[in-house]
Amino acid sequence: MKEHETLEQRLQEQGISRRSFLKFCAAMATMMALPPSSASAIAATLAKVKRPSVIWLSFQECTGCTESLTRSHSPTLESMIFDMVSLDYHHTLQAASGFAAEQAREDAMKEFHGQYLLLVDGSIPIKDGGVYSTIAGRTNLDMLLEAAQGAAAIVAVGSCAAFGGLPNAQPNPTGAVAVSDLIKNKPIINISGCPPIPAVITGVLAHYLTFGALPALDDQGRPKAFYGETIHDRCYRRPFYDQGKFAKTFDDEGARNGWCLYELGCKGPTTHNACATTKWNGGTSFPIESGHGCIGCSEPKFWDAGSFYAPLPAPTADVSSAAKAAAVIGAVAAVAVGAIDRGKKTQAQQSREKLTVDDLKGE
Amino acid sequence: MEQELLLWVRGTGLQIAAAVFVFGMVYRMLHLLMLGRKMSLAAPRGSEWSGGLRTMWKRSFVSTKLSARGNFTVIAGFIFHIGFFITLFFLSQHIELFRAVLSLHWPAMPRGVIDISAVLAIGAMVALLVHRFVDPVKRLLSDYQDYLTWALSFLPLLTGFMLLREIGFEYITLLTLHIASVELLLVVAPFTKLAHMFSTFISRWYNGAVNGFKGINI
Numbered sequence: 001m002k003e004h005e006t007l008e009q010r011l012q013e014q015g016i017s018r019r020s021f022l023k024f025c026a027a028m029a030t031m032m033a034l035p036p037s038s039a040s041a042i043a044a045t046l047a048k049v050k051r052p053s054v055i056w057l058s059f060q061e062c063t064g065c066t067e068s069l070t071r072s073h074s075p076t077l078e079s080m081i082f083d084m085v086s087l088d089y090h091h092t093l094q095a096a097s098g099f100a101a102e103q104a105r106e107d108a109m110k111e112f113h114g115q116y117l118l119l120v121d122g123s124i125p126i127k128d129g130g131v132y133s134t135i136a137g138r139t140n141l142d143m144l145l146e147a148a149q150g151a152a153a154i155v156a157v158g159s160c161a162a163f164g165g166l167p168n169a170q171p172n173p174t175g176a177v178a179v180s181d182l183i184k185n186k187p188i189i190n191i192s193g194c195p196p197i198p199a200v201i202t203g204v205l206a207h208y209l210t211f212g213a214l215p216a217l218d219d220q221g222r223p224k225a226f227y228g229e230t231i232h233d234r235c236y237r238r239p240f241y242d243q244g245k246f247a248k249t250f251d252d253e254g255a256r257n258g259w260c261l262y263e264l265g266c267k268g269p270t271t272h273n274a275c276a277t278t279k280w281n282g283g284t285s286f287p288i289e290s291g292h293g294c295i296g297c298s299e300p301k302f303w304d305a306g307s308f309y310a311p312l313p314a315p316t317a318d319v320s321s322a323a324k325a326a327a328v329i330g331a332v333a334a335v336a337v338g339a340i341d342r343g344k345k346t347q348a349q350q351s352r353e354k355l356t357v358d359d360l361k362g363e
Numbered sequence: 364m365e366q367e368l369l370l371w372v373r374g375t376g377l378q379i380a381a382a383v384f385v386f387g388m389v390y391r392m393l394h395l396l397m398l399g400r401k402m403s404l405a406a407p408r409g410s411e412w413s414g415g416l417r418t419m420w421k422r423s424f425v426s427t428k429l430s431a432r433g434n435f436t437v438i439a440g441f442i443f444h445i446g447f448f449i450t451l452f453f454l455s456q457h458i459e460l461f462r463a464v465l466s467l468h469w470p471a472m473p474r475g476v477i478d479i480s481a482v483l484a485i486g487a488m489v490a491l492l493v494h495r496f497v498d499p500v501k502r503l504l505s506d507y508q509d510y511l512t513w514a515l516s517f518l519p520l521l522t523g524f525m526l527l528r529e530i531g532f533e534y535i536t537l538l539t540l541h542i543a544s545v546e547l548l549l550v551v552a553p554f555t556k557l558a559h560m561f562s563t564f565i566s567r568w569y570n571g572a573v574n575g576f577k578g579i580n581i
Contacts, residue, residue, distance in 0.1 A: 219364070219365075230533070230534060230535075232534060242474070243474055244455055244471065244473060244474035244477070246455060262456075263455065263459055269534040269535070269538070270366070270369065270534060270535040270538065299366050300366045300367065301366050301367060301370055302366075304370065305366070305369075305370055305373075306373070306374075310463065311456075311459045311463075312373075312456075312538065313456045313457065313459045313460040313463070314373075314459060314460065314462075314463035315373055315374060315377045315378075315460075315463060315464065316370060316373045316374040317373075317374035317375060317377065317378050318378070319377050319378055319381045319464050320464055320465070322378040322379075322381055322382045323381045323382060323384075323385045323464075324385075325382070326381070326382035326383070326384075326385040326386035326389070327385045327386070327389050329386055330385065330386040330387070330388070330389030330390040330393070331389050331390075331393055333386075333390050334389065334390045334391075334392075334393035334394040334397065335393065335397070337390075337394060338393070338394055338397030338398075341397070341398070342397075
């Protein structure tokens, strides 16, 4: 996988027409909210660009992110990611195994030091020296720190790499952390989601190859073009929310009428992602369109934010028990203080000295 | 950070606020009742209970002719309280909260009614504040607690309306601010004039009972 020919040459070899390529560039420009004229600029740059080396490290993860990127109908925009880059190391996709696989990673790191893109999916366990996840006898922590040194930029793919994800959920037995918790001296872009939308990673790579820099990011390190708005903002069921029309169960009249799923636990209002516009499965639909609320998978701590089926106004902790305990303590305190007050009152009454006529005469 | 903040106000923050509110209110109301009244040795001329209950009911409909507070204060006060109750108890999102905490629920009012109630309540509160500044007697009678309790009651209404219509900030920011403002209200309420949300009926009963005992029918 060391043929660093241009993308145009590679596509021609595979019989992909220039028309398809231009359509891809136009789609990328649209998704990233770039002006229409930039499509030709993307095409011109991408056609000439040498395919950069990419090392993909999979740590504490479920392979769902890789599945998301590869299990799509062909040919798609997502499949072109593998034409745009030279994927020199990827556990799941590479043919090599064992020492040969690790050798390929080390060779790529040496040959393209300071130039390769490092893609990471999965969180990194750091508790007990990081022993809870190892590859070829090396901890994920060790491997990440080494690979990050020579990387031009790091792309954290999926919520585990971006924010810690499921392994980071309470009680976090392995001490799982995100890439950005460990690496501070490299540009990091978070492509969150469980899994992330395939087109988003393609878009980010296309942007990087075209402009030589990472796109504008939000405060969570996510590309604004895809994570700039909430699911709720772009949801086709939004008018029902504004009208106060909510499905109460998954099979009531409201659900059949396609009303808002807010009361069934939809986290769309607090979730930034492009599902409502880019959609899934080749633009077929997204979860809300299938009748299930958004679970908020592209946001930090989404596993710890209460049940997926509890609406946003519902507390995430046991408020009733706290209130009951407080009521008992309050009642006991009031009775105790009240008793002390009464005692003082009685004592004052008993110790009162009676005023006599003689006392008045004395005045 | 935003998600962590929201998680805190929906979880630990709400637990603390609810605990302080319930503790404070139970303590203050029970302590108030335990103060008791001095036994009257006079022969009763009427029933304490009927007098007390009658006053609790009748004071809910203050006659502007008999009130020394004037039409403006009474009417604006009514609009605020009614608007506040409608938005608090009949917005579907609030009912979801009550369902989650108390396992009780009831039908919601249409969104249009909620919108109008919230706007009227907000308008009435602003008008009452302006009146408090402008009216010399009210200004003289007001202390910091009046302004504090005004602000604590106003913020949940304002942030709630902004949240419902997503005005000014993102949903998550407004939701966090709204819940935080309610928590602030809950924490402070038992220890300020806002405790009247419970004590008002106790004091009405007390006044009514005293009058009832003396046979005064008002």
